[in-house]
Amino acid sequence: GNSVTQMEGPVTLSEEAFLTINCTYTATGYPSLFWYVQYPGEGLQLLLKATKADDKGSNKGFEATYRKETTSFHLEKGSVQVSDSAVYFCALSDSYNNNDMRFGAGTRLTVKP
Amino acid sequence: DTGVSQDPRHKITKRGQNVTFRCDPISEHNRLYWYRQTLGQGPEFLTYFQNEAQLEKSRLLSDRFSAERPKGSFSTLEIQRTEQGDSAMYLCASSFSRGQPQHFGDGTRLSIL
Numbered sequence: 001g002n003s004v005t006q007m008e009g010p011v012t013l014s015e016e017a018f019l020t021i022n023c024t025y026t027a028t029g030y031p032s033l034f035w036y037v038q039y040p041g042e043g044l045q046l047l048l049k050a051t052k053a054d055d056k057g058s059n060k061g062f063e064a065t066y067r068k069e070t071t072s073f074h075l076e077k078g079s080v081q082v083s084d085s086a087v088y089f090c091a092l093s094d095s096y097n098n099n100d101m102r103f104g105a106g107t108r109l110t111v112k113p
Numbered sequence: 114d115t116g117v118s119q120d121p122r123h124k125i126t127k128r129g130q131n132v133t134f135r136c137d138p139i140s141e142h143n144r145l146y147w148y149r150q151t152l153g154q155g156p157e158f159l160t161y162f163q164n165e166a167q168l169e170k171s172r173l174l175s176d177r178f179s180a181e182r183p184k185g186s187f188s189t190l191e192i193q194r195t196e197q198g199d200s201a202m203y204l205c206a207s208s209f210s211r212g213q214p215q216h217f218g219d220g221t222r223l224s225i226l
Contacts, residue, residue, distance in 0.1 A: 004155075032212055043117070043204055043217035044156070089155050093212050101146070101206075101215055103155030 002027045004090050006104035013080055013111050021075040021107045023064075023090035031092040033057075033066055033073040038087045038106070047075075047088070080111045117218035119205050125224045126195060133191045134221045138207030145188050146215060147180055148204040149173065156204050162188060192223075200225045 007022040025031065032051045036044040048057030053068035062077045073090060090104040118137045126132055138145045143164055148156035159178070160170045164185040174180075177195075182188040192199055202222050206215035 034214060036217075041219070043119075043219040044206075046214045046216070049214055091155075101156075101158065103157075105153070106155050 002031070002092060002094050002102045004092055004102050004104040006088075006090050006107050008105075009087075009107040009109070011107060011109045013109070015082055015111055015113050016079045017111075019075070019077040019080045019084075019109065021088055021090075021109070023073045023075065023104060025071050025073065025090075025092050027071075027092055027094050029094045031094040033064070034091040034093065034101075035062070035064055035073070035075050036089040036091060036103075038089065040086075044089060080109070082111045082113055085109055085111050117205055117207055117216050119203075119218035119221050121221055122219065123222045123224070125226065127226050128195055128197060130195055131191065131193045132195060132223065133189055134203055134205075134223075135187060135189050136205030136218060137187045138205070139216055140186075142207035142209050142216070143185075144208045144210065144213075144215075145182055146206040146208075147188070147190050148206065150202040150204055150220070159190075195223075195225050197225050199223060 003026045005024050034049045035047040037047045038044045048059040050057040050066035056065045064073050064075045087106045087108045089106045120135045146161040147159040150156045158171050160180050162182040177193045180190045202220045204220045206217045208215045
């Protein structure tokens with residue numbers, strides 16, 4: 001079945017450091033890939049998405065490229081801020097799978113000033 | 114458009130009691146999803162609706178759980194005879210169609226005493 005595996009956290013970085021959170025997936029079809037972010041006490045917010053191979057999703061300085069050959073969708077940001085501290089979830093949506101969304105376990109990021 | 118709203122935000126109840134949660138999706142979204150999220154984990158799919166039809170239920174959804182979306186707008190999730198293991202965050206999400214990004218509410222946190 002479909003699944004998503006994320007880099008285990010927590011991740012702690014200093015402000016302005018480079019961020020990478022690894023995500024790999026297993027899917028039967030041609031999934032769309034997403035990164036969601038969850039701030040304390042809130043629901044998940046869509047951060048970025050990519051719908052086909054080689055697409056790059058980007059938002060708020062975050063980027064992720066859909067790599068079909070390595071079945072990966074790693075999240076990157078060149079210079080993190082304290083306000084980026086949150087839990088990040090990688091997810092996939094497969095048109096063959098009626099319930100659509102499979103989430104990774106999440107990676108908690110803490111950015112220190 | 115005010116986004117997906119869930120009510121209540123928090124619910125504390127004694128074991129064995131029944132609880133009901135409400136979700137109001139984004140108005141033009143046909144699909145509505147329920148997830149459960151426990152600490153340190155990503156959301157786990159429970160069930161989803163296409164308009165008023167409940168199209169799929171996860172094995173996580175025991176007989177004590179029931180969900181409805183009577184007019185294809187808001188939805189309710191009821192848990193009967195609550196157990197300690199039901200303590201979790203219950204998230205609702207909606208999307209325009211299959212494969213489209215899901216928009217999440219802030220969740221209802223259930224605590225069973």
